[in-house]
Structure formats: structure tokens, C-alpha cells
Amino acid sequence: MAQVKRLRVDGQRNRERIVAAAAELVARDGAQASLEEIARQAGVGSATLHRHFPSRQALLEAVFRDGVAQLCARAAAQPGKEPAAELAAWLEELTVYTATHRGLAFALLGGPAGLTAEDICCTDMLRDVLNVLVARASSRGALHAGATTEDLMMLANAIAVANEKDPLTARRVLRLALTGIRP
Amino acid sequence: MAQVKRLRVDGQRNRERIVAAAAELVARDGAQASLEEIARQAGVGSATLHRHFPSRQALLEAVFRDGVAQLCARAAAQPGKEPAAELAAWLEELTVYTATHRGLAFALLGGPAGLTAEDICCTDMLRDVLNVLVARASSRGALHAGATTEDLMMLANAIAVANEKDPLTARRVLRLALTGIRP
């Protein structure tokens, strides 16, 4: 599950520098941060950046990979409450996290575009976790019939992308969406 | 309520050409359509485009102004059903419309940025309509206490922007969000 082909040490070093620089600049400028500037800050040529990350999506995936993995791990550690509540709680956590990290929502919504197998990972990790929660909730009849994993992920990401930098509003609106608009 | 200062006839003509070209290219390329290309297709210099529309937002507002106005007018013509249902129905209509017209959701989410008084209009028109519907519903206790006009508009637009070109999914997810995820 590691790299398909091990990188040379200089390649590995540059890759890490690029991701670190990207994390910083994406936090400052959002998903549209300049790739040239990221390369400059990482101290590499722009060609090197493009060789390591064939698309902006791929770079964003790499930036957020660890954080998303932690978020997913925490889902497994949830106490086994009522399934729908458990699902709702995790979606809320996801939304707050995504809205807090500029660029992440965009990366998750963008979907696979020029990503190599090991790059597509954030999205898949999240989908896997959600699949489990959704299955558990719907097997007990606790979930609306028409609600798919895709729908819920899209909903959470849409709300997050519209509320970057405002996780509190994002959480409020997600709660509204999970409970419905009636009293 | 017309133009603050009447344009010269050549100015008016060019403005219309620009909006027409923009409508076409935004439909094709989305909200990020090239302004240069729009100017080229309209047969004007790019300076002319920028003079008429100081920002991308302003141009998008102009492109969608008429359509949004019609949508708002239709809200008034709704039969007076149960208020929450009326609100839900119109939000659904809004979402489908927005998801159908590439770039519109982006324009509505972007908010006022460098818009002059007569440019800010789509957003305000929608907000006014929603305010009425929300007030009517909540005065009869048919609306969740924490739900504001801003929340609902944001929710509808977020779903639409995440589902450009897929109005059916947009509608499904909005319905889910309005009724909640439980059965």
C-alpha cells in the first residue's frame, strides 16, 4: 500500500517540501493558491511540482491526506450510540473539519481528475467510513430511504465549501439539513 | 430604477452584446469562462468589457438578471398552500433552476464584490422573496427556529453549485435536506 515505486531520496525530499509549502499557501489563499508560488516557496522548479502532482486536485489530496485519515480513524472509535445520531455526529465533525481547512472541501468536491491510484485517497477513505455508517443506520431503518452515501457526502462538502472560514455557520446549516426545516 | 445615467447608444449596444456572449460562454464553460474570450466573441475590446463590468460577479449578475427576476415573479403567483410546503417548493424550484444554469450558483454564492448599486440585484431579489416566504412560514410556527433566510439561501446555492449540470441530483439532495435524514 506504500508507493508503487519507491522514490529516490531527493525526490522524496522535494515531494515533502512541496506538500508543506502547499499546506501553508492553501491555508492562506484557499484552493486556488498559485502553484508557481508553492514551487517557489518549496525551493523547487515548477516543473518538479508538476511532475510530482499532475493536477491541483492531486496536490490538495496529498496536503489533506493525513488529516482526513485521522478524522476517519476517529469515526471507528465512536461509541456505538443510536446509528442515525452516530452518522449525524460524524457528518457534523466532517463538515466542521472541512470548513476549517481551506481548500479541502474543494478537493473533495472536485472528484478524481488526473489522479493516480495512490493519490485518490481522501475521497475514498471518507466514502468508506460513510458507507459503514450509512449501512448501519439504514439497516435499522433509521435513515431516509432515498439517502445515499454520495448524497450525504456531497451535502456535507457543499455546505463546507460555501462556508470556508466559517465552521460555525457550516455546522448550524448542516444540522438544519440533517433534521429538516420543520420544528 | 432604470440606469442611473443613460448610456450612449453605442455603449448600450456593446453592453448587450457582451451579456449575450457571456451567457453563451458561461453556459459552455461555467463561471470561470474567459473574459477575454467573451469580449472577443462579443466583438469588443477587453477594455470595453472591463469598463462595463468591473468584476466577474457583476457580469454574471447581468447575465442571470432576467431569469432570476422571472423566477421571483413566479413565487408571487404560487397558490397559497401550507406555508412550509410553499417555502419548500420554491426552494426546490430555485435549486433546480440554479443547478441548470452554469455559473449562476457561483454568482449567488460569491456575494457582493465590487458591485455597484444596480448590479447587486439577483441576490437581493432572491433574498426578498425568501424573506417573505420564511416570515410567512415561521409566523405560523411551521419552520425550525434556527433557520434563517441566509441559511436557506446558502443551503440551496451550495447544493446547486456542487451539482451544476445535474439538476435532478440537486433536487433530490435538497429535498433530503429539507425533510431531514430520518425516515
Add this chain to the structure above:
DNA sequence: TTGACAAACGGGGTCCCCCTCCGTATTCAA
């Protein structure tokens, strides 16, 4: 240790985009 080869690098070029300056052309009111 060495040297040949694969792997990775990055300067610099191409093409596109946004935006503005300013000299020129058009309109309109008197």
C-alpha cells in the same frame, strides 16, 4: 570504490489570462 545508467531536476519558453493606460473615434446637446 567506481562508473554507467536511470531518475529527478529546473531554467526558460509558450500560451493564455486579467487588467489598465491612453490616444482615437463616436455621440449628442446646444
Add this chain to the structure above:
DNA sequence: TTGAATACGGAGGGGGACCCCGTTTGTCAA
């Protein structure tokens, strides 16, 4: 008709994405 006010657009500065290809740097077998 005419001259001021208004609008036009070519051209250029500044920046970004992406790629070509000659050069440098690791790696590994001998």
C-alpha cells in the same frame, strides 16, 4: 454644425499553468 463628453480598443505589463530538454544527482552492480 460643432465641441465637449463619452465610449472604444490596441497594446503592454504582470502573472499563472504547463512542458521541453539539457544537466545534475542517486543507485547499484561489478
